[in-house]
Amino acid sequence: FDAFAPDDQPEMWSIENFKKLFNALAPNGALVTYSAKGLVKQNLRQAGFNVERLQGPPGKRHMVRAWKTPDH
Structure with a gap:
């Protein structure tokens, strides 16, 4: 997501937009962003x-990974 x-x-x-993405993802699906x-x-x-929060690439301190657990 960039x-x-x-x-x-x-x-x-927004929360509303992230809910749409969450509902579209399969269980164990992931979203990664530099924000x-x-x-x-x-x-x-x-x-x-x-x-x-993950280590970012060169020039970026952090990035974020968000995932949908299998029980959703």
Whole structure:
């Protein structure tokens, strides 16, 4: 998931949008983004995802992986 930054395009990072993505994913499906902003992680959790912060690539400190557990 690599929309524009949350400050530039907030509707792409909304709970409602993440719920749509969550419902479209198969169990164990994952979403990865370079945005590690607190609001993004919070909205992913509220949409039902498990969320973890990962080491980012060169030039980026962190990134986020969110996944849908098999029991959903």
